[in-house]
Amino acid sequence: EVQLVESGGGLVQPGRSLRLSCTGSGFIFADYAVSWVRQAPGKGLEWLGFIKSESYGGTTEYAASVRGRFTISRDDSKGIAYLHMNSLKTDDTAVYYCTKTGHWGQGTLVTVSS
């Protein structure tokens, strides 16, 4: 069974950094691109970016709202994708999901507040 599990969320002060993890199982992690999507409280889904598989160069793409602040990376040996978030703002408060080809994790809540 394909599973994606996000972790690393929590309460963080504005301006600080946080790293989220997405651990995949039940499939060959290295073969798939992984996307990150967030959902602010009471709002819709926002695509943040993704990382291609290494066989497609492992390249990344980002939404304008996070480009330059957020970085996506992957460690295929561990089956984990990361979302590194810097210079966090209160507007970054959201549930963060990772996803691959129709499968989604359960999400992890990030709250940015002083």
Place this chain on the structure above:
Amino acid sequence: DIQMTQSPSSLSASVGDRVTITCRASQDIRNDLGWYQQRPGKAPKGLIYSVSGLQPGVPSRFSGSGSGTEFTLTISSLQPEDFATYYCLQHNSYPYTFGQGTKLEI
């Protein structure tokens, strides 16, 4: 950026009804469109890929159609578990973009 406009934003229906949700793209996205369902308090779930492909395990009452700039998600006979919010997503060009969502209510 490609804008995805869903209509309606909300929809009231009854069990057994046939409903259609529309997603319009601001430019041609070929068949690079998926549909997602999100039940309250839950993570989204993939329903449809590439306009009309059914994700494994998704009931056949769900179907998708369209091409270019106009796409539809149809539920042929609503079941109680179908009351949720539905989103389209274009993955034709970066940044990928979601529609604003359609809330399907009883």
